[in-house]
Structure formats: structure tokens, C-alpha cells
Amino acid sequence: MIFRKRRIEKLIPCILEVLTIFKADKVKPSPELIAKRLGVSVDLVRDALKVAFERDLIKPDTYDLTNSGRALLIRHRESFLHDKYLHRFTLPWRDFSKFKDADDHLSLKHGLGSEGLTRLKVSLSSLTGRIEELKPLSSLSPGSRGVIEFTVGGYGLLRRLADMGLTPGTEVVIVRNAPFGGPIVIQVRGSSVALGRGVASKVFVRLIGD
Amino acid sequence: MIEVSIKRIVLALAGNPNVGKSVIFNQLTGASQTVGNWPGKTVERAEGKLHFKGYEIYVLDLPGTYSLSAYSQEEIVARDYIAIERPDIVVNIVDASALERNLYLTIQLLELESPVVIALNLMDVASKKGIKIDVEGLSRILGVPVIPTIAITGYGVDKLLSTVIDVVEGKIKLNPLKVRYGKEVEEKVQSLSRAIWNNLPELCSKYPARWIAVKLLERDEEIVKKVSGFPKGSLILLLADELADELERLHGEPSPIIIACERYSIITSIISKVQSISPVSKVTLSEKLDYVTTHPFLGYVILLGVMSTVFTIVFLGGSFLEELLSILFEDILLSYVEKVIFEWFSPFIAEVILNGFFTGIVAGITIAIPYVFTFYILLAILEDSGYLPRAAFLMDNLMHKIGLHGKAFIPLLLGYGCNVPACIGCRIMETDRERLILGFLVVLIPCAARTVVILGLVGKYIGIFAALLLYGIDLLIVVLLGRLLSKSLPGSPVGLIMEMPDYRMPLIKAVLIKTWVRTKDFIYVALPLIVLGSVILELLRVSGVIWAISSMASFVIQGLLGLPSETAVPLIFGILRKELTLIILLEVFNVNDFSLVLSPSQMIVFSIVTMLYIPCIATIAALVREYGVKRAFLISLLSILLALFVGMITNGVLYILKY
Numbered sequence: 059m060i061f062r063k064r065r066i067e068k069l070i071p072c073i074l075e076v077l078t079i080f081k082a083d084k085v086k087p088s089p090e091l092i093a094k095r096l097g098v099s100v101d102l103v104r105d106a107l108k109v110a111f112e113r114d115l116i117k118p119d120t121y122d123l124t125n126s127g128r129a130l131l132i133r134h135r136e137s138f139l140h141d142k143y144l145h146r147f148t149l150p151w152r153d154f155s156k157f158k159d160a161d162d163h164l165s166l167k168h169g170l171g172s173e174g175l176t177r178l179k180v181s182l183s184s185l186t187g188r189i190e191e192l193k194p195l196s197s198l199s200p201g202s203r204g205v206i207e208f209t210v211g212g213y214g215l216l217r218r219l220a221d222m223g224l225t226p227g228t229e230v231v232i233v234r235n236a237p238f239g240g241p242i243v244i245q246v247r248g249s250s251v252a253l254g255r256g257v258a259s260k261v262f263v264r265l266i267g268d
Numbered sequence: 269m270i271e272v273s274i275k276r277i278v279l280a281l282a283g284n285p286n287v288g289k290s291v292i293f294n295q296l297t298g299a300s301q302t303v304g305n306w307p308g309k310t311v312e313r314a315e316g317k318l319h320f321k322g323y324e325i326y327v328l329d330l331p332g333t334y335s336l337s338a339y340s341q342e343e344i345v346a347r348d349y350i351a352i353e354r355p356d357i358v359v360n361i362v363d364a365s366a367l368e369r370n371l372y373l374t375i376q377l378l379e380l381e382s383p384v385v386i387a388l389n390l391m392d393v394a395s396k397k398g399i400k401i402d403v404e405g406l407s408r409i410l411g412v413p414v415i416p417t418i419a420i421t422g423y424g425v426d427k428l429l430s431t432v433i434d435v436v437e438g439k440i441k442l443n444p445l446k447v448r449y450g451k452e453v454e455e456k457v458q459s460l461s462r463a464i465w466n467n468l469p470e471l472c473s474k475y476p477a478r479w480i481a482v483k484l485l486e487r488d489e490e491i492v493k494k495v496s497g498f499p500k501g502s503l504i505l506l507l508a509d510e511l512a513d514e515l516e517r518l519h520g521e522p523s524p525i526i527i528a529c530e531r532y533s534i535i536t537s538i539i540s541k542v543q544s545i546s547p548v549s550k551v552t553l554s555e556k557l558d559y560v561t562t563h564p565f566l567g568y569v570i571l572l573g574v575m576s577t578v579f580t581i582v583f584l585g586g587s588f589l590e591e592l593l594s595i596l597f598e599d600i601l602l603s604y605v606e607k608v609i610f611e612w613f614s615p616f617i618a619e620v621i622l623n624g625f626f627t628g629i630v631a632g633i634t635i636a637i638p639y640v641f642t643f644y645i646l647l648a649i650l651e652d653s654g655y656l657p658r659a660a661f662l663m664d665n666l667m668h669k670i671g672l673h674g675k676a677f678i679p680l681l682l683g684y685g686c687n688v689p690a691c692i693g694c695r696i697m698e699t700d701r702e703r704l705i706l707g708f709l710v711v712l713i714p715c716a717a718r719t720v721v722i723l724g725l726v727g728k729y730i731g732i733f734a735a736l737l738l739y740g741i742d743l744l745i746v747v748l749l750g751r752l753l754s755k756s757l758p759g760s761p762v763g764l765i766m767e768m769p770d771y772r773m774p775l776i777k778a779v780l781i782k783t784w785v786r787t788k789d790f791i792y793v794a795l796p797l798i799v800l801g802s803v804i805l806e807l808l809r810v811s812g813v814i815w816a817i818s819s820m821a822s823f824v825i826q827g828l829l830g831l832p833s834e835t836a837v838p839l840i841f842g843i844l845r846k847e848l849t850l851i852i853l854l855e856v857f858n859v860n861d862f863s864l865v866l867s868p869s870q871m872i873v874f875s876i877v878t879m880l881y882i883p884c885i886a887t888i889a890a891l892v893r894e895y896g897v898k899r900a901f902l903i904s905l906l907s908i909l910l911a912l913f914v915g916m917i918t919n920g921v922l923y924i925l926k927y
Contacts (some may be wrong), residue, residue, distance in 0.1 A: 069538065076871035077498070086536075091764075113497070118461060136430070155496050178651065180516070180519065180520050181520060183520065204290065208521075213487070213522060214339070215763070216522055216524065216525055217335075217339055217525075217528075218765050219526035219765065220335075220340060220374070220524065220529075221334040221335035221337065221528075222369070222767065223368070223369045223372065223532070224766060225525060225528050225529045225532055226521060226525065226529065227529065227698055234562055236564065236661065236664070236665065237564040238660070238665055239665055240661070240662070240664055240665040241661055241664045241665070241674065241764050243562070243661070243768055246365040247366070247368040247369045248365070248367065248368050248369060248399075248765060249363075249369050250767065250768040250769075251765065251766065251767055251768065252657065252660075252664075252764060252765075252766045252767075252768050253660050253671055253763070253765055254664055254674075254764030254765070255664075255665070255666070255765035256668075256763045257763035257765055258763065267649055
């Protein structure tokens with residue numbers, strides 16, 4: 059029973075993700091469809107939905123996210139990004155107690171200005187795919203293709219990238235990967251562009267097959 | 269009566285970097301061009317003239333940019349020139365092999381409502397890549413003439429010129445594409461531009477109202493600043509902010525990105541109509557070269573090879589030219605001038621004129637020019653071939669350790685040959701901050717002249733390992749200072765975002781023109797400063813003030829550094845030419861063997877101070893040229909303080925070690 063409870067807790071944010079995808083694709087959600095998309099049993103989804111209805115995360119009739127549901131979704135995406143990608147570049151023995159809250163931690167530790175932080179939240183909230191499907195450009199190997207979803211960074215970086223043709227929705231191909239954490243080369247809009255590893259780790263793409 | 273008048277046309281060249289813009293500029297103007305800086309900016313301004321079909325065409329080469337936002341000085345310079353100076357025609361040079369990215373600038377030029385003619389360059393490269401472009405279709409959609417060109421062979425350049433004249437004479441009517449965005453953005457642009465038109469007529473006489481509206485929605489700092497200068501500006505800014513916020517809420521992206529996306533979607537629809545790509549299976553030579561030169565192992569081997577070749581050529585070629593010129597000037601010209609001057613003037617004045625003025629000129633010509641000229645040729649070849657971005661790509665990781673990115677590697681390495689070209693090379697960095705950090709660092713690299721001192725003193729009398737140790741210490745100082753500066757200067761380090769252009773065969777003519785123009789520019793700036801410095805030093809010497817200064821400096825020299833007080837004189841003269849310090853040291857002590865007058869530890873301290881303190885006068889001139897007087901002074905001052913500090917510590921350490 060305890061395991062089942064924990065699984066349900068883990069499933070809820072994923073269900074929220076899938077519901078936003080369905081909404082964007084104009085698919086009418088049902089427990090069966092959700093279960094199929096996530097690859098879990100329908101029973102589990104039904105139970106998780108029940109919990110989500112109780113906590114007022116999802117409206118029972120329309121399957122729309124409530125405000126608290128949306129907030130949970132963004133928090134889930136944020137912590138996923140943070141745990142999976144951002145902390146790989148930092149030192150583990152640094153003192154964590156000096157940060158007030160998550161935002162404080164992100165801005166002081168990962169150098170996200172308040173502007174960059176707001177951008178991150180906005181892009182996370184407008185994401186229509188699952189956060190688990192996104193990868194930073196720096197983690198891809200030569201030959202892989204992806205569509206840019208969003209970039210974590212301030213105006214300056216975003217503008218420079220946009221001027222080189224790296225706007226959200228653009229398809230890029232990884233051409234080369236320098237060793238020892240060096241820059242990467244991508245093909246974008248018919249030209250080759252080299253990105254430093256720091257820049258590349260801030261550009262998140264959704265992988266696509268050939 | 270027939271009036272004969274010269275008809276003038278002002279033509280501006282605009283385009284992305286690496287599209288062959290400078291090649292077309294050279295084809296148009298030949299060697300008639302001049303290069304300077306834009307007023308108040310460290311952005312190169314190249315201009316030239318040509319005559320064609322009875323017109324005198326004045327050609328201005330705008331800096332190569334990817335966009336017309338306010339991101340860099342180059343972009344501000346380019347868009348202000350086009351908007352405010354209103355050239356008669358803007359020739360937009362477009363890379364046919366990367367049409368999609370290039371049209372981004374074209375769209376913005378059309379938004380500025382400038383009279384555009386497009387030169388569709390690199391047609392040969394495009395067709396090699398299997399890219400077919402419907403030139404007429406493109407011209408029809410954009411509503412401006414599109415002329416296919418291959419700049420390196422000169423193909424299409426005449427047609428381009430005659431089209432320009434046809435446009436100016438009104439034989440070809442421009443009907444430029446009206447850039448229209450998607451519904452949500454377009455509504456906001458229109459309502460904002462109406463408000464701007466009604467409230468800011470003065471600004472609308474400079475820039476198109478619609479363009480101001482788009483820029484305000486993009487939150488462009490420059491335009492926001494300009495608008496806020498008007499009494500009704502705050503009203504407009506408030507409205508613009510509100511509209512931009514609304515856009516951001518709708519799309520979930522920052523407004524500049526929304527508008528960039530809109531522009532690209534216009535471009536994508538154009539591309540789908542005019543461009544077709546048939547995949548080519550053959551791997552081009554450029555691709556092969558690219559693979560090898562960015563290879564994780566071979567790439568570094570090649571980089572080492574290229575850089576040591578450059579180093580050797582600058583060093584050998586420079587010293588050969590120096591020898592040649594000094595025979596010409598010192599042995600032949602100077603001995604003649606000496607006779608004449610001593611006949612005409614009193615000995616005091618004659619000495620100042622001869623040793624100050626003429627020696628200064630000779631020093632400038634025989635030192636700066638050989639190395640600068642040789643370096644410029646090699647730089648132009650590396651630039652035009654497309655190798656520089658590859659070197660930057662390979663070194664990016666290491667350069668991040670000193671707070672800079674890959675491109676910083678090139679000036680640093682050149683510093684070992686001569687600091688002058690290294691200082692000038694610093695302009696390849698994008699931001700002011702990066703440029704300044706690099707400026708501090710390159711003057712600390714021991715150049716060929718300082719190598720002579722280190723080897724002649726420490727290397728000869730103590731041993732080669734001690735000399736190598738000095739190089740090690742120097743490198744350590746560069747790394748530490750780089751880290752310190754990048755941490756303490758305001759702003760955050762800029763990551764590498766750099767286009768990797770295809771490899772191209774550099775054209776000899778283009779390389780020579782570029783080299784000549786840049787060398788000429790350097791002579792104008794550096795020579796007067798070198799001569800002035802030399803005259804001042806000579807005045808000090810002849811009047812005997814130098815001895816007063818050296819006795820004043822003896823506290824520092826003797827007390828802090830533990831050197832004999834006489835060494836102040838060679839150190840002062842070293843400012844003129846660093847290798848002079850050794851010669852003057854011999855003269856001051858009147859000996860032939862340094863070990864008679866200097867202890868080993870004094871030799872080490874003297875070499876360290878020579879290595880680090882104030883850059884030579886030619887380098888200072890280059891610093892003034894690149895950074896302005898204030899920053900050049902700051903960099904020089906820091907290097908003096910650093911030399912004294914490190915010298916003092918070395919002295920202390922050696923004393924404790926009882927060396």
C-alpha cells in the first residue's frame with residue numbers, strides 16, 4: 059500500500075503534464091488514454107485522478123488544470139530541470155543553508171537573474187510537452203536532431219541566440235562535440251554555429267527521430 | 269548650355285559576417301579605401317570611392333552584423349547610419365548558401381524602409397551544396413532587385429553597379445515587401461505606431477514610425493532611451509510596455525523572441541517558395557578540412573602547427589624586415605642626416621632632433637612596421653580562410669579558465685611575437701568587458717624583445733631552466749590576473765556563440781589590400797606617439813633630468829627591488845624599446861660582463877621587472893589606438909605596479925632563500 063501511495067504521488071505531476079499535451083493537441087482526455095500515454099495501468103491512473111480531484115488540482119468535469127494544479131506542474135518541471143541538469147555543474151560541498159528558498163537558490167547558485175528566473179517560469183508554464191522529454195543541447199551526441207523548446211537565460215543571451223536563428227521551434231542538428239567539455243557545433247537554418255558548453259547547456263530541445 | 273556636374277551616389281554595404289562583404293567592397297573600391305573608427309566607437313569604418321557610368325559612387329562598408337538590434341556597437345552603428353544618414357542605396361550582401369539566416373537581416377533592412385538592392389553572393393558555394401534559388405521569385409517577393417554574384421571572381425559586380433544606378437535614376441522602381449506580422453503582434457504594432465506618429469513627429473523624421481513601434485515592443489534599450497527623451501515619450505513607453513507584456517502573456521516568451529520568431533516565420537514562408545535543396549552525397553573539401561581541423565586530437569596538432577608557423581613567420585619575417593630597414597635607415601639615412609643637422613643647429617638642439625626625433629621615427633619604422641605588417645598579412649589570411657573560428661572552437665574550454673572564451677587565444681599567442689599586433693587583435697572579442705580583460709593580459713606576455721633580455725641575462729648567466737621558470741611565472745600571473753579581472757569587473761562572462769563559416773581560399777589581392785590599409789592606419793596613430801616619446805626621453809637625457817629621476821627612483825629600485833640604483837636608467841629607456849635595456853645597462857656600468865656588477869638574484873629581479881613593467885611605447889600607441897587614452901594609461905599603470913609587486917616579492921623570496 060505504501061508503495062502504491064508513493065507511486066500515485068509520483069504519477070500526479072506526470073498526469074498533469076499529459077493533460078496539458080492533450081489540451082494542446084485538442085484530445086479529449088480519459089483515464090484510459092492517460093494510462094496508455096504514460097505506460098501504466100488504468101487502475102493506478104484512476105486512483106491518482108481521484109487524489110488529484112480531492113486536492114483540487116484538476117477539475118473533475120473538464121479535466122482542466124486548476125490554479126494549484128498548474129502551480130504544482132511548474133514546480134515539478136522546475137525541480138526536474140534543476141535536479142537533473144543544473145546541479146551537475148556545481149560543487150556538492152557548498153553550503154545550502156544560506157539560501158532562503160528555491161528561487162534564492164536558483165539565482166545565487168545558478169546565476170539566474172530575477173529576469174532569467176521569471177523567463178524560466180514562463181517558459182516552463184507554456185511548455186506543451188513533458189519535461190522529461192527535454193534535453194539540453196550540451197548532452198546530445200553528433201547526429202541527433204531536436205526542436206528548441208526554450209532557453210534558460212537572460213534577454214542578452216536569448217537575443218544573441220535568436221539573431222543566429224536559434225528561436226523556439228527551430229530544428230537543429232548536432233554536428234560536432236568537442237572533447238573535455240568544449241563547445242559544440244550545430245547546424246541551424248542552413249549555417250553552422252558553435253556554442254560554448256555553458257550556452258549549450260541552457261538551450262533545451264525536444265529530440266526528434268529522422 | 270549644358271551643365272556638367274558630378275553625380276554622386278552614397279552606397280552602403282550591409283550584410284552578415286563571413287558573406288564576402290569585404291571581398292565585394294574590395295572589388296568595388298580597390299586600394300582607394302581608407303579605414304578608421306566610427307566616431308566614439310571601436311568599430312572599424314571602411315570607406316572608398318569609385319567611378320561608374322559618370323557617377324562618383326562613395327562606398328561605405330557597414331560592420332558585418334546578424335541583426336539590427338542594440339546588442340552590439342556594430343549593430344547600433346549600422347542601423348543608425350542607414351536610418352539617419354540615409355544612404356542613396358543599401359546593398360545587402362546575402363549568402364546564398366545560408367539564405368534563411370541571412371534574410372533575417374534583409375527583413376530588418378526592409379523594415380527600416382531603406383532602398384535595398386540584394387547581392388546574392390556565394391552562388392557557387394550554394395550550388396555545390398545542392399541549393400537552388402529562384403532568383404526572380406525572390407526578387408518578386410521582396411520587391412527589390414536581386415543580383416547573383418560570385419565575389420571572388422568578380423562575377424555579377426558590374427551588373428550590381430548598373431542595377432544600383434538604374435534604381436537611383438528611377439529606371440527600376442522598388443516595391444519593397446511590407447513586413448507584416450501575425451495577427452496578435454500586427455495589431456499591437458499598428459496601434460503603437462499610430463500613437464508614435466501622432467505624439468513623436470520629431471523622432472519619426474529620423475526613423476520610420478512602424479520601425480520604432482517594433483523596436484519598442486522588442487524592448488530595445490537604445491530606442492527606449494531615445495523615446496524617453498521626448499516630453500510625450502513616457503506616455504508611449506507606458507503603452508509599449510503594456511502591449512509587450514500582453515504579448516508575453518499570450519505567447520509565454522520574451523517579446524524580442526516573439527518578434528524574432530515572427531520574422532523567421534515570414535522568412536520560412538519565403539524560403540519554401542524560392543529555395544529547393546537536392547541532397548549532395550559528395551563531401552566537399554571544406555567539410556573535410558573542417559572535420560580534420562576540429563578533430564579532438566588532430567585539430568590540436570594542426571593548431572600547434574599553424575600557430576608555431578605564424579609565430580615563426582612573424583618573428584623571422586619581422587626580424588628580417590627589421591634588419592633590412594635598419595640598414596636602410598640607420599646606416600645610410602641617419603649618418604647623412606647626422607652630418608646635416610650638426611652643421612645647422614647647436615649641439616644641444618641637434619642631439620635632441622637627432623636622437624629624439626629621428627631615432628624615434630627610425631625606431632617606429634624599423635620595429636613596429638616589420639612585425640605589424642607581417643602579422644597583418646597572416647591575420648588577413650587566417651581571417652579570410654575561415655581558420656580563426658576553428659582555433660577559437662578548440663581553445664574555448666581552456667580560455668574559460670581565465671574568464672574569456674576561445675577567441676581570446678589568438679591575441680595571447682601573438683603576444684609572444686610582438687605585443688603590438690596582439691593589442692590590435694583584441695578587437696576580435698565581442699564585448700567591451702572581454703576586450704578590456706584581454707588588453708590587460710596581452711601586455712604581460714613576454715614578446716621577442718623581452719625574450720632577448722631574459723635569455724641574455726638569466727639564460728646566459730644563470731641557466732636556461734631559470735629562464736624557463738620566468739616564463740612559467742609569467743604564465744601563472746596571466747592566468748591569475750585573468751581570473752581576478754573576470755571575477756571583479758562588472759558584467760558576466762559571455763559564452764561562445766560563433767558562426768563556423770565554410771573554408772575559403774583567401775584572395776591574394778584582398779589580403780594585400782586589407783594588410784596595406786590596416787598598416788597605414790597603424791602608422792598614422794603609432795608613429796607620432798613613438799616619436800613624441802622618444803623626443804621627451806632625449807630631452808630628459810640631454811638636460812640631465814634623467815639622473816635626477818633615477819636618483820629619485822632609487823628608493824624603489826634599491827629599497828624594494830634590491831637592484832643597483834643605476835638600473836633605473838635602462839629601465840626608463842626600456843619604455844622606448846625593451847631590448848635597449850641590456851645595451852644601456854652595459855653602457856651605464858661600463859662593463860662587458862653582467863656577472864661583475866649584478867648578483868644572480870638581481871639578474872632575476874631585473875628580468876622580471878623588464879618582463880612585466882610598462883609596455884613599450886609602440887604597444888602603448890596600439891593601446892591608445894584600441895582602448896583610448898584613459899584605459900591605455902590604466903593598463904600601463906597596472907603593469908608597472910604588477911612589475912614592482914612581483915619584483916619585490918621575488919627579491920624577498922630570493923633573500924630568504926639566501927640565493
